[in-house]
Amino acid sequence: MTNESAAPGPDDVVCASADLSLDVSTASTGFNPALQRVPQIETTSAPLQLRPDFVPSWKPRRIAIKCIGLTLPEGEEFLPSEEARETSSDGTNLRRIERKKQTAKSEATDSSKQKQTRVKPPPGAVSLQDRLFYLLQPPLETWLAGQELIMPFEPFPYQYEGIAWLFARHSGLLADEMGLGKTMQTITGIRLLLRAAQVRKILLVCPKPLIPNWQREFRLWAEELPIATIEGNSTRRRMLWTMPGVPILITNYEVMTRDLPEIPEEERPQFDLLVLDEAQRIKNRDSRTAQVARSVDRKRSWALTGTPIENRPEELTSLFEFMDVVPKRAAPDLRQLSKLADEHILRRTKDLVMTDMPPRIDRDAELELTNAQESAYRYAEKEGIVQLNDLGDAITVQHVFELVLRLKQITNYDPLTGESTKLERLTADMEEIAASGGKAILFSQWTKSLDWLDERLQPFNPLIYHGGVPTKKREPILDKFKEDPNAHLLLMSYGTGAVGLNLQFAGYVFLFDRWWNPAVEDQAINRAHRIGQKNPVIVTRFICAKTIEERIDRVLREKRELFEAVLGDGDNDNVSLSMNADEIFGLFDLKARSDDGSRSIGPASPKAA
Amino acid sequence: MSALEVDGRGHVGGLLVTSHTGRPLEFQCTTPVKPDRTQEILYGRALRPWLLGELIGSTLLDRVSIKPDLVVVRDDEMLELRNHTQTPVACLSNTEESTHNSRSIAGRQMHFHSGHSTDSEFIESRAHLVPDQADLEEPLERVHEALTETVRTVLAR
Numbered sequence: 001m002t003n004e005s006a007a008p009g010p011d012d013v014v015c016a017s018a019d020l021s022l023d024v025s026t027a028s029t030g031f032n033p034a035l036q037r038v039p040q041i042e043t044t045s046a047p048l049q050l051r052p053d054f055v056p057s058w059k060p061r062r063i064a065i066k067c068i069g070l071t072l073p074e075g076e077e078f079l080p081s082e083e084a085r086e087t088s089s090d091g092t093n094l095r096r097i098e099r100k101k102q103t104a105k106s107e108a109t110d111s112s113k114q115k116q117t118r119v120k121p122p123p124g125a126v127s128l129q130d131r132l133f134y135l136l137q138p139p140l141e142t143w144l145a146g147q148e149l150i151m152p153f154e155p156f157p158y159q160y161e162g163i164a165w166l167f168a169r170h171s172g173l174l175a176d177e178m179g180l181g182k183t184m185q186t187i188t189g190i191r192l193l194l195r196a197a198q199v200r201k202i203l204l205v206c207p208k209p210l211i212p213n214w215q216r217e218f219r220l221w222a223e224e225l226p227i228a229t230i231e232g233n234s235t236r237r238r239m240l241w242t243m244p245g246v247p248i249l250i251t252n253y254e255v256m257t258r259d260l261p262e263i264p265e266e267e268r269p270q271f272d273l274l275v276l277d278e279a280q281r282i283k284n285r286d287s288r289t290a291q292v293a294r295s296v297d298r299k300r301s302w303a304l305t306g307t308p309i310e311n312r313p314e315e316l317t318s319l320f321e322f323m324d325v326v327p328k329r330a331a332p333d334l335r336q337l338s339k340l341a342d343e344h345i346l347r348r349t350k351d352l353v354m355t356d357m358p359p360r361i362d363r364d365a366e367l368e369l370t371n372a373q374e375s376a377y378r379y380a381e382k383e384g385i386v387q388l389n390d391l392g393d394a395i396t397v398q399h400v401f402e403l404v405l406r407l408k409q410i411t412n413y414d415p416l417t418g419e420s421t422k423l424e425r426l427t428a429d430m431e432e433i434a435a436s437g438g439k440a441i442l443f444s445q446w447t448k449s450l451d452w453l454d455e456r457l458q459p460f461n462p463l464i465y466h467g468g469v470p471t472k473k474r475e476p477i478l479d480k481f482k483e484d485p486n487a488h489l490l491l492m493s494y495g496t497g498a499v500g501l502n503l504q505f506a507g508y509v510f511l512f513d514r515w516w517n518p519a520v521e522d523q524a525i526n527r528a529h530r531i532g533q534k535n536p537v538i539v540t541r542f543i544c545a546k547t548i549e550e551r552i553d554r555v556l557r558e559k560r561e562l563f564e565a566v567l568g569d570g571d572n573d574n575v576s577l578s579m580n581a582d583e584i585f586g587l588f589d590l591k592a593r594s595d596d597g598s599r600s601i602g603p604a605s606p607k608a609a
Numbered sequence: 610m611s612a613l614e615v616d617g618r619g620h621v622g623g624l625l626v627t628s629h630t631g632r633p634l635e636f637q638c639t640t641p642v643k644p645d646r647t648q649e650i651l652y653g654r655a656l657r658p659w660l661l662g663e664l665i666g667s668t669l670l671d672r673v674s675i676k677p678d679l680v681v682v683r684d685d686e687m688l689e690l691r692n693h694t695q696t697p698v699a700c701l702s703n704t705e706e707s708t709h710n711s712r713s714i715a716g717r718q719m720h721f722h723s724g725h726s727t728d729s730e731f732i733e734s735r736a737h738l739v740p741d742q743a744d745l746e747e748p749l750e751r752v753h754e755a756l757t758e759t760v761r762t763v764l765a766r
Contacts, residue, residue, distance in 0.1 A: 075634030
């Protein structure tokens with residue numbers, strides 16, 4: 001064996017070859033001879049390597065980490081000064097935090113841990129930092145309980161949701177049904193935005209009569225917030241418009257419309273938030289009020305109204321234009337409006353939020369006229385239409401309206417014979433109600449019908465409550481209806497009985513004839529179906545088949561369905577779903593002679609009854 | 610402080626600095642950190658404490674401008690952070706049982722790094738500063754949501 005290479009350098013490759021040839025000789029075979037054979041061994045030498053061929057090595061190293069972060073507005077004041085940043089180390093100097101003052105509320109809200117209303121980033125928040133800002137906010141319940149934000153009453157869960165929704169909205173329309181607390185939700189939303197340093201200057205515009213209400217509510221829900229009401233002479237108002245230091249200005253639509261255009265553009269105040277209460281005031285996008293509202297320099301736009309649509313879905317477009325969610329002069333179709341509504345409108349109704357209320361069961365009683373009623377009705381209708389046609393171009397909506405009223409009266413009862421299919425049905429139902437000790441309220445458009453019913457329903461001890469009853473006698477009537485177990489029926493007119501009364505001890509409501517507007521009917525029904533009602537409320541609407549009542553019902557249903565397509569289900573508070581002139585002419589296949597097809601007909605309000 | 614494992618990409622960590630009433634002041638989070646195979650083998654059982662506590666935790670704590678007085682974590686392995694900072698670190702316990710190394714703050718049991726017994730006394734002396742109704746776990750849920758949102762946004766890019 002030979003060594004072919006010289007001594008290798010440290011970096012050279014060591015190559016060595018070994019001759020493995022061995023002398024081979026034949027030997028006797030067999031095991032024993034093999035044992036006697038001496039093994040032949042030859043040796044060869046190889047130089048030692050100076051370094052090992054391969055040494056795995058590893059040292060711990062720190063993985064480079066990148067960070068993403070944001071300092072929230074409230075954190076700014078906690079940032080150390082430049083000097084402190086250079087000298088202090090982690091946690092060595094503990095900053096003392098003050099113990100929160102214990103309030104009665106904080107001690108009593110252990111249950112708040114169970115409810116968690118989180119602020120969600122609005123759909124329009126695109127940047128990660130914007131979205132993180134909202135996601136990192138604490139649940140509203142702990143936020144409001146954890147700071148010295150005294151809440152005089154515990155908000156309902158749906159109100160917490162409304163506050164969280166408003167907080168995260170640059171453009172939002174809060175369209176809760178009247179009475180669900182839009183004012184409180186708005187004030188608390190403003191309060192939290194101010195706390196989170198998201199807004200500094202706010203303008204709230206409302207109808208003039210509502211200003212004292214807003215002032216009172218601000219004192220109740222946010223007493224620590226300074227507010228100023230823009231009122232007085234023009235000099236004082238001008239001073240108030242531009243006065244620094246007051247975070248919240250309240251004014252009415254007329255003052256806003258008059259004052260702001262008069263202020264030179266460079267001096268006009270800028271607002272972080274503009275709130276329009278009863279925002280249907282700007283439903284006409286070409287109105288001066290709407291134009292001025294849109295011209296206000298602002299970062300956020302909130303609108304509040306219980307009736308976002310009064311007559312036409314297009315009215316929403318003006319509100320959306322104010323909220324800067326549609327381009328100027330845009331004309332979105334119904335589908336687009338519905339999509340925008342999903343994103344920018346929050347609407348809750350009592351039906352949806354007061355889930356602990358017993359249900360309201362609606363049933364339409366479709367009745368066939370009696371023979372005498374049928375004859376009287378057909379005669380009146382035929383004669384009436386002939387007369388209307390004879391009027392030619394002189395026909396007005398009032399002429400048609402008078403015919404409608406006459407026909408409706410006949411569906412209540414035939415004035416000649418006194419026959420009434422509605423009375424027959426009512427008597428049958430009342431026998432059952434009285435037998436079970438129940439109480440019912442009946443509504444009619446006419447006091448004359450109520451008096452007529454009073455005479456014929458004496459077995460049920462009816463009580464009458466309408467505009468003809470002197471005011472001082474009204475309260476005792478209601479007391480008697482509540483207390484007297486034999487008084488099973490209260491006969492009321494829509495005008496006098498539809499609003500403001502609490503009759504939740506009555507379990508049955510009859511709509512003897514139909515009002516022009518289903519929202520007024522709902523208000524009437526809500527006398528019985530309201531907070532405090534412990535049993536389901538059964539509502540019976542009397543509708544005579546193949547009569548004007550059926551046609552009116554169809555028109556009103558179609559209108560309601562149209563609005564629900566935009567605003568969603570559960571909506572029952574569009575107080576202006578009245579029929580317009582075109583629709584009332586259409587009841588008799590007539591065309592309106594007037595160009596003003598949107599003019600409402602019928603009494604302006606149920607007070608006429 | 611909390612961390613989240615992202616499928617196949619490692620861990621992300623987040624630190625939310627809040628006021629004593631839970632209002633958010635500052636937030637920092639990391640990009641995903643993934644140990645290599647060698648680190649996995651050599652660190653063995655110490656891998657997660659090293660990753661979550663030393664690596665991610667101390668990076669976040671260095672990074673925040675508003676230095677917290679106390680770091681609250683939910684993961685025992687993050688207590689390792691305490692070996693790399695002077696700031697006390699408390700871990701929310703899953704049980705109501707108290708031990709010599711735990712304290713109850715605002716109705717929650719918390720335990721501490723066994724090598725830093727003074728932390729327990731430190732917290733005890735300052736427990737009165739924490740509002741009674743404070744929910745010490747809730748901010749960690751916010752961190753979790755913010756991390757999820759960040760990961761979702763970054764992956765979508």
